[in-house]
Amino acid sequence: SPLTQVNSRFQLLRANLATAAQAGRPVRELPGTLCFESVYGRTEPCTGCPLNESPEEIMRLGSSEAEIADAAKEKTFLLSIYQFDRDVENPRYVCYYKDITEEKKLQLQVVQSEKMAGIGQLAGGVAHELNNPIGVILSFTQFSKETAEEIGDEELLDNLHEIESAAKRCKGIVAGMLEFSRPSLDEQMAPVSLEEIVDKALFLVSTQRASRNVEILREMQPDLPLVMGNNNQLLQVFINLIRNAVEAMASGGNLRLRSCVDERNYVRISVIDSGPGIPSVKLNRVFEPFYTTKAPGEGTGLGLSVSYGIVERHQGLIEVDSEAGQGATFTVVLPPAPSGD
Ligand code: ADP
Numbered sequence: 001s002p003l004t005q006v007n008s009r010f011q012l013l014r015a016n017l018a019t020a021a022q023a024g025r026p027v028r029e030l031p032g033t034l035c036f037e038s039v040y041g042r043t044e045p046c047t048g049c050p051l052n053e054s055p056e057e058i059m060r061l062g063s064s065e066a067e068i069a070d071a072a073k074e075k076t077f078l079l080s081i082y083q084f085d086r087d088v089e090n091p092r093y094v095c096y097y098k099d100i101t102e103e104k105k106l107q108l109q110v111v112q113s114e115k116m117a118g119i120g121q122l123a124g125g126v127a128h129e130l131n132n133p134i135g136v137i138l139s140f141t142q143f144s145k146e147t148a149e150e151i152g153d154e155e156l157l158d159n160l161h162e163i164e165s166a167a168k169r170c171k172g173i174v175a176g177m178l179e180f181s182r183p184s185l186d187e188q189m190a191p192v193s194l195e196e197i198v199d200k201a202l203f204l205v206s207t208q209r210a211s212r213n214v215e216i217l218r219e220m221q222p223d224l225p226l227v228m229g230n231n232n233q234l235l236q237v238f239i240n241l242i243r244n245a246v247e248a249m250a251s252g253g254n255l256r257l258r259s260c261v262d263e264r265n266y267v268r269i270s271v272i273d274s275g276p277g278i279p280s281v282k283l284n285r286v287f288e289p290f291y292t293t294k295a296p297g298e299g300t301g302l303g304l305s306v307s308y309g310i311v312e313r314h315q316g317l318i319e320v321d322s323e324a325g326q327g328a329t330f331t332v333v334l335p336p337a338p339s340g341d
Contacts, residue, residue, distance in 0.1 A: 213252035248275030
């Protein structure tokens with residue numbers, strides 16, 4: 001971390017190598033320059049810097065702290081200032097800058113994920129409101145179809161048929177939104193079919209624009225054992241995995257969904273994409289909360305960590321296998337539901 005000694009006129013007396021790195025110049029060039037200019041790229045002292053106070057005031061406080069931002073390098077530091085000696089005529093200070101950029105980012109992302117939860121609630125409310133009108137459209141379309149059949153108007157019947165299938169599609173989307181936005185406080189476990197959950201997740205993600213260029217290949221083994229689980233939470237897991245795969249293949253590719261049962265009778269479901277893959281150095285980070293390589297506003301970095309937590313609570317685990325350029329495979333492994341006998 002940058003560590004400097006300055007006088008009350010912001011002149012650097014000494015600086016360590018981290019300061020030089022932050023300044024982007026050799027350390028021997030720093031003494032005599034102004035800290036805010038040479039190190040933090042400003043024309044005026046940093047806002048909030050305690051050195052803006054009079055020497056008497058700083059002396060009175062003994063030491064003080066402030067948050068300093070380097071706008072150009074997008075870094076934030078926590079600055080602590082200590083009076084170096086009791087020289088009142090020509091006071092010198094020690095400044096210690098702790099890099100808190102990552103912490104600040106985390107804070108922001110927590111705010112973002114709370115926002116997402118809020119959006120989820122809003123979407124749930126809207127979905128709820130849409131449910132009835134869609135039902136009305138569907139039933140009146142069906143009445144009208146009967147009439148059209150009676151009078152034998154083929155063209156009208158065709159049109160009504162289109163309206164009906166579009167309304168059914170809306171109904172499906174709304175049902176999915178409602179399911180997704182239900183509070184996850186519901187911890188109810190029951191024997192569930194992973195195949196049904198995967199299909200539902202596929203349907204929901206397929207309504208998104210990003211999935212347009214992706215070919216979906218289902219390689220699901222029939223008669224998978226049921227697992228003991230919470231429908232909504234497991235749905236969320238597969239939505240996250242499928243959405244990540246689809247987003248990784250923005251310019252097209254194959255999405256494979258493969259299932260099998262291992263020798264312990266555990267169910268394994270793999271979501272396999274043909275996207276750019278994940279370089280090995282990043283592989284162990286993808287489950288970290290807030291780890292994301294997506295643009296701000298596009299990724300929260302919570303998808304995989306939340307999914308991992310859910311699967312763990314189901315006594316299972318998520319495996320990842322990938323190499324840069326080779327696509328990625330995420331496999332959910334879950335124990336079978338105890339058999340009834
Ligand atoms: P988010 O999707 O919001 O970024 P996630 O926790 O779901 O958060 O994913 C974290 C990161 O893992 C992504 O930003 C991406 O870099 C990487 N990742 C996840 N799935 C894939 C995939 N199928 N292919 C390539 N990278 C992936």
